[in-house]
Every structure is written in C-alpha cells, then in structure tokens.
Amino acid sequence: MTTISAGPGAGAEPAGVRHVKRPTPLRESVYEALTEMIIDGTLERGRHLVEVELASMLGVSRQPVREALQRLNNEGWVDLRPGFGAMVHVPAEDEVDQLLAARAALESESARLAARHASKEDVAKLRELCKVGTAYQEAGDIDGTVRTNAELHSSITQMSGNRFLVDFAAQVDRRVRWYYTPVAPMRGAASWREHNRLVKAISDGDEDKAAQIMREHTEHTRKAYHELQATAEPVEPAEPAAATRRRRRS
Amino acid sequence: MTTISAGPGAGAEPAGVRHVKRPTPLRESVYEALTEMIIDGTLERGRHLVEVELASMLGVSRQPVREALQRLNNEGWVDLRPGFGAMVHVPAEDEVDQLLAARAALESESARLAARHASKEDVAKLRELCKVGTAYQEAGDIDGTVRTNAELHSSITQMSGNRFLVDFAAQVDRRVRWYYTPVAPMRGAASWREHNRLVKAISDGDEDKAAQIMREHTEHTRKAYHELQATAEPVEPAEPAAATRRRRRS
C-alpha cells in the first residue's frame, strides 16, 4: 500500500490530452503519497518521520524523500527540526480556527470574483455539483459528500481567475480537510442549502451577496467545529507525547 | 507553489523558553541569497539558472542549491523545467494584477482582525511607523519609504494574530516588492495619508472601516501600477527573449 506507482493510475486526463508519458518527478509522487498518508492517519500526528525509513517504505532513495519532506514542512504538514528530522505536525488548539478564518477571507473574495467572471457553463457546473452533493448528503455517503464539497469550493475559487487565490485556497482547503473531516457530517443539509444560495448569487452576478454568503458559510463551519470540540473533548488528557516513539527492538 | 512556513520564527513559544541559535541549514541561506539576488536584479528575469553554476557561485554543493531551487519554484520565483533547469520567473501581464488583488483580500482581512485585537502598544508602534514613513517620504528617501511601508503592512498583518494570513501576506508582499519597487515613489504622500487614516481606524477598533481603508489603499496601489505601465511601455517591444541568454562571449 505504500509503494509509489509512478504510473498514470489516477487517470483524470481530459479526453484527448494524451500525455505520451508523464515522467512525474519522484518527489512529487512522494509528496502526494505522504500527504495522503498524513490525512488518512497512516502517519499519526507527532510521529517522527525518518528519511531512510520512508525511502525504503516507498521504494526510493533519500533524496526525493528529503525534497518532499521539505515541501511538506513549508506547507505546514510536518515540522522540520534541524538535525533531528521531521515530525508530523500536531495542530495547535487555535490553529483550526485561524485556518478557517483565513479560508473565510480567501474564499469569500474568490466567490466575489467568481460572481464577477463566471460564465454560463461555469454556473451550470456549479449547479450540477450542488445537485450531486445534495444527493450524496441525503444518501448518507459521507465520503462522497466531503469530496463533492471540496470540489465545489475549489471550482469556485478556480472561477475567480486569480491564480494566487486559487493556490492559497487549495492549500488551506487541503489542511482543513485533514483537521476536520470528522466535522463534515454534522452540518450536512444546512451546508448544501447554503451552497445553493451561493451558486444562485454567483449566477446572478451579485458580488457582494456571493462574498457574504461564502463568508457566513465558512463561519458556520467554524462554529460547528467548535461545538464538536466542546462536546467531544471536555478536557483532552493530552495523549502522552507520541513524539519520540521509535521501535526500540531488542 | 506557495508555502506556509511554520518556522519557529513566529515565536508562539511558551514564555521563558529562549532557544539559542540553531545552525541554519545551508539550503535556507541559499534560498535567502537567491531571492535577494532575484529581487535586486542580479539574476535577471528569464535567466537560466544552472545548479552547478549557482553552487560554485555560492561555494556549496549541488544538493542545497537543488533544495533551494525547488522551494523557489514552489513559491513562484523561478520556473523549473524538467530536464533543462530553472529560469527566473518572468511575470505575466496580468500577474501583478492578480497578486495585488490577492494582497487586497489578505491585508484587508488582516486589518479587520488587527482592529479587533490590537493592543495599546501595537497602536503606538503603528503610529511611530507612520511618522517615520512620512518623514522618509518628505525627505525623498525612497529606500527608507519602501522599507517602512513594508514594515507597517507586515506589522498590521502580524497584529491580526492569524499565522496563515501573516504567512500568505508575507509571501505576497515579497513578490510585490520584487515586481513593483519602481512604482512606489509615485504615490508617496497620498499613501501615507491613507496609512494614517488606517491606523486611526485600527486604534478606534473600527473593523469595517479598517478593512475598507486597507482595501482601497491596495486598490490605489494597483491603479498606480497600471498607470505606470500605460505611460512607461506604450507597446512594449518585448525585449528579445532574455530566456536562453548564456555567456557565449568570446
């Protein structure tokens, strides 16, 4: 499950674009593999990541692993301590909050620009996503719901036409997805109602309204997170530092 | 691209823990050196960067240079072409525009949060910076003006208390500073008047006003940039591809 298939596995190529061969740099694949493992919990928070270990685990040499780790560090997935190595980032108490606040700003602005620029096809696509998402939600398919949600948000930022916003938002979204998957189910129906209103505002070209709805939407998400925290972890006994766990054989 | 540097710099350290200086990894120094060289024009836009060349230039081996180049690529300072090398990024026509738009969103939100959280000392610091900046401006010290301007903006984002906003804004600011230094002088006095109003709004805790002033402020900057473009390059003869210039001199 851990070996990197440089292969074109996830063939989401737009039809007709036949990349004769895609020599994706190894570091890229390693990066993807590691984020995935972090998100799905294979690599627990606080765990010490050892280069050679990862390297042999993924069937590559140290170099690509190093490069991937450095990128992960830059993007806040792991913390690199000089001379010691990388630990999977352990999110601070207030971090999710700040993350969602940043997301609110980025996506709200994106929504505003999307309302300004969206074409008919764009709007149609958003409508479709809304429909699919609602269906997933009603069917209780959490994974599908989360995925469609992410797709909708990313589509909207994409439509802002601003590559920096797209870029930052993508980063933030990915992090949010990590911290926060457990929250998603909570506010299913309401979330999709808001999405619908948002898409309408965009289709009407009502910039202010789109921006405002998106802001409130993200804000609701934040509230939901806090409520979950409050109920789920009254005190949090601070799980005894998984920090320096190593297999100490014989 | 882009990164969230979770570096230990933004010390949210528990009071009293003063980590002594930790030997900076070489790649870090290389990264700094290269951005500096890009900003100050030593490495012109479009120039082909060769790893071994940079390595010997900086007195290190290929490895740290590679790692630095990858980071520069992620953050949009250079473009990495597989199998060929890195070229110093040549900003596209609309790129500055998008950059400033993103900045508007980020800094506007920061200003809002700063207005919410700023302490008395914070406000005092901002006032001081305004005074210094205005003085520089009146004295015609462009370098000082630009520096103080950057410091003021970065102080405000810092006061937002949101590390993600701080981080993104820092990145954007650095890029803006690169693209755009020539514009700065143009709108000196007006800029500092706006700064003063902004600081007042923050000190009053008027979130909406602070956000709005910051947005307009950035917007003015964007306009100024466009006006400069319009006058300075009526047609832009598209300087004969600095792309593949190499020292081929006899």
Added chain:
DNA sequence: ACTTGGTAGACTGTCTACCAAGTGCTATGA
C-alpha cells in the same frame, strides 16, 4: 535522590561521484 559525565546509536545535513534520460543547439544533408 539528584546531578553530572560519559557512551552509544540514530539521523540529519552535506558532499562526492556516477549514470540515465531529456532538452536545446548546431551542423550536416537533402
């Protein structure tokens, strides 16, 4: 019991060397 000193092992950071494959340039040939 607590501190100090020493030891050992594990990793990173960096360097060197090497090779395969891809890219751009150039000179050759039709």
Added chain:
DNA sequence: TCATAGCACTTGGTAGACAGTCTACCAAGT
C-alpha cells in the same frame, strides 16, 4: 530552405561516506 542526426549540457535519481547533533541510557559522584 527545411528536416534531422548528433552533441554537449543539465536535471533527476542513486549510492555511499562523514561530521555534527540529538536522544536515550548508564554509571559514578554529591
């Protein structure tokens, strides 16, 4: 003139080596 074959150069990736540093652990001294 235009295609093309060949060449020089550069990256991407691998392997191995070594110093410095970090952690843990043990032993002796206070």
